[in-house]
Amino acid sequence: xxTIRSFKGYGKVDELEQQTFRxxxxxxxxxxxxxxxxxxxxIIGTVIGVVVNKNKNDSSSDNTPATQLTPAASLKAVCSVTxxxxxxxxxxxxxxxxxxxxxxxxLFKLSLQVAMNELEKLQNYPSKLKQQTKDPQVIEAxxxxxxxxxxxxxxxxxxxxxxxxxxxxKLLSSKKIQDxxxxxxxxxxxxxxxxDALQELNASHYENSNILKDIRSAMQNSTEFASNSLAxxxxxxxxxxxxxxxxxxxxxxxxSDSGFPNWVGAGDRRLLQEANPKPxxxxxxxxxxDYHTIEAAVAALxxxxxxxxxxxxxxxxxxxxxxxxxxxxxxxMYGDGKTVTVVSGSLxxxxxxxxxxxxxxxxxxxxxxxxxxxxxNTAGPEKHQAxxxxxxLRPFSILSDTLYAHSNRQFYRDCDITGTIDFIFGNAAVVxxxxxxxxxxxxxxxxxxxxxxxxxxxxQNTGISIQKxxxxxxxxxxxxxxxxxxxxxxFSTTVIMQSTIGPFLNALGWKEWVSGVDxxxxxxxxEYQNVGLASNTSGRVKWAGYRPTLTxxxxxxxxxxxxxxxxxxxxxxxxxxxxxx
Numbered sequence: 001x002x003t004i005r006s007f008k009g010y011g012k013v014d015e016l017e018q019q020t021f022r023x024x025x026x027x028x029x030x031x032x033x034x035x036x037x038x039x040x041x042x043i044i045g046t047v048i049g050v051v052v053n054k055n056k057n058d059s060s061s062d063n064t065p066a067t068q069l070t071p072a073a074s075l076k077a078v079c080s081v082t083x084x085x086x087x088x089x090x091x092x093x094x095x096x097x098x099x100x101x102x103x104x105x106x107l108f109k110l111s112l113q114v115a116m117n118e119l120e121k122l123q124n125y126p127s128k129l130k131q132q133t134k135d136p137q138v139i140e141a142x143x144x145x146x147x148x149x150x151x152x153x154x155x156x157x158x159x160x161x162x163x164x165x166x167x168x169x170k171l172l173s174s175k176k177i178q179d180x181x182x183x184x185x186x187x188x189x190x191x192x193x194x195x196d197a198l199q200e201l202n203a204s205h206y207e208n209s210n211i212l213k214d215i216r217s218a219m220q221n222s223t224e225f226a227s228n229s230l231a232x233x234x235x236x237x238x239x240x241x242x243x244x245x246x247x248x249x250x251x252x253x254x255x256s257d258s259g260f261p262n263w264v265g266a267g268d269r270r271l272l273q274e275a276n277p278k279p280x281x282x283x284x285x286x287x288x289x290d291y292h293t294i295e296a297a298v299a300a301l302x303x304x305x306x307x308x309x310x311x312x313x314x315x316x317x318x319x320x321x322x323x324x325x326x327x328x329x330x331x332x333m334y335g336d337g338k339t340v341t342v343v344s345g346s347l348x349x350x351x352x353x354x355x356x357x358x359x360x361x362x363x364x365x366x367x368x369x370x371x372x373x374x375x376x377n378t379a380g381p382e383k384h385q386a387x388x389x390x391x392x393l394r395p396f397s398i399l400s401d402t403l404y405a406h407s408n409r410q411f412y413r414d415c416d417i418t419g420t421i422d423f424i425f426g427n428a429a430v431v432x433x434x435x436x437x438x439x440x441x442x443x444x445x446x447x448x449x450x451x452x453x454x455x456x457x458x459x460q461n462t463g464i465s466i467q468k469x470x471x472x473x474x475x476x477x478x479x480x481x482x483x484x485x486x487x488x489x490x491f492s493t494t495v496i497m498q499s500t501i502g503p504f505l506n507a508l509g510w511k512e513w514v515s516g517v518d519x520x521x522x523x524x525x526x527e528y529q530n531v532g533l534a535s536n537t538s539g540r541v542k543w544a545g546y547r548p549t550l551t552x553x554x555x556x557x558x559x560x561x562x563x564x565x566x567x568x569x570x571x572x573x574x575x576x577x578x579x580x581x
Contacts, residue, residue, distance in 0.1 A: 463493030
């Protein structure tokens with residue numbers, strides 16, 4: 001029987017990365033502390049210097065030349081805020097061959113262009129690698145990579161779309177900065193998930209070792225360039241906005257729609273207020289609807305619908321796997337209640353399906369809403385990784401069993417979520433409110449973890465926030481040591497706040513990813529104003545990245561209003577939520 005000590009967490013553990021974390025973390029923290037002060041001064045000085053000197057040149061009436069920062073120096077200053085300054089400088093210089101650009105916005109646009117160029121090169125690479133193996137599980141993992149690389153390119157395009165300026169609209173608004181950070185964060189997560197799909201295959205897949213090395217090498221530029229764009233967007237443009245420098249340039253836009261989010265309006269408010277909205281199609285096992293299966297109803301959906309399409313799923317247990325791909329926009333799916341309308345699947349890793357593809361219901365299309373339904377995966381802990389629901393966009397839903405909050409912004413309210421190891425995981429910016437989170441008994445000799453958060457880049461605006469939820473054991477069968485979570489990646493971020501924590505919890509509260517090895521100091525794990533028999537933090541872990549309490553201002557960063565900008569998209573859809581603490 002495999003114990004948790006050898007459980008690899010569906011590719012979440014990269015031993016090389018773990019060694020790198022331990023070796024570099026201390027040095028990195030020292031460098032970051034010293035350099036951050038210098039960098040902020042350099043960036044503000046550079047940006048203000050460019051604008052001031054431009055104004056001087058425009059208004060000067062004498063012949064005294066103004067001192068200006070050279071384009072190369074401006075680019076170097078911009079790239080200094082990234083994790084990969086050398087690749088940032090060389091890649092942008094290769095596009096701006098004449099070396100004339102000094103405007104930080106234009107440099108940001110160029111950084112997006114180089115990231116897109118690399119992702120376009122990467123798109124067909126998994127298809128070539130599939131020809132080098134006959135291992136079916138490796139082939140399935142490479143298919144996952146194909147999907148994710150395509151999505152990653154789309155998300156860089158979305159970041160360009162978020163830079164579109166409408167009439168009278170401020171380019172550097174907080175909303176626009178957050179939108180572009182969200183799309184670029186997701187692009188990085190998409191690429192990283194490809195590696196997860198390959199890493200979860202064990203050593204018996206001997207062909208996978210070289211393929212993993214090949215694809216990791218091929219991804220180096222695309223991941224670095226996306227990270228560079230994210231850093232520039234997060235820091236340079238954010239600073240421009242804060243110092244209120246007047247930049248009015250209209251950047252390249254790939255879309256003509258009204259901007260993100262475009263899927264919540266008056267119609268959604270009406271639909272969510274109605275107990276039984278009028279459906280566009282009905283699914284019923286007894287033949288009383290338009291379709292017998294949810295899969296058939298989804299297949300008939302119009303592509304990229306600009307208006308809401310409502311699917312009513314009558315009571316029953318639907319044993320199928322439902323995928324709403326990225327062409328399925330603005331879908332609302334509702335049932336007769338979470339105990340009577342159930343979508344049940346059983347795909348799992350042990351039987352040969354990559355974790356990313358095991359979801360009973362998977363959503364990639366924008367604007368998905370679900371209510372009064374349950375999504376489950378019945379594979380059980382002996383099948384290891386088996387996901388009930390995976391989302392790469394913004395749902396709010398009622399569901400059950402393992403939840404893969406893969407990417408982008410997400411919100412869940414009044415949900416029942418159960419599972420065993422890492423049963424809430426992913427790298428979305430996600431808030432759970434008023435949910436019942438119920439760990440259940442795992443396999444013998446295994447411990448239990450509720451969350452596994454996957455933030456890999458410090459500039460990603462991602463993390464798990466659990467607010468005003470109830471954490472309790474599913475039933476009396478739960479006897480295994482159970483923890484609130486464990487850090488999956490170098491910058492994992494998880495906050496449990498204002499929630500009720502039952503007596504099932506181990507006093508340490510949290511579990512390291514590698515047994516006996518403290519996680520990197522760069523993680524952010526915290527608790528705030530929790531109640532219940534296991535809420536006392538005096539016996540918690542002593543990690544440098546763990547905070548047993550937060551200030552009000554620190555906790556407020558993880559609320560619906562701040563963390564996922566919920567007031568901009570949930571309120572318009574009339575979804576119940578608490579915006580602040």
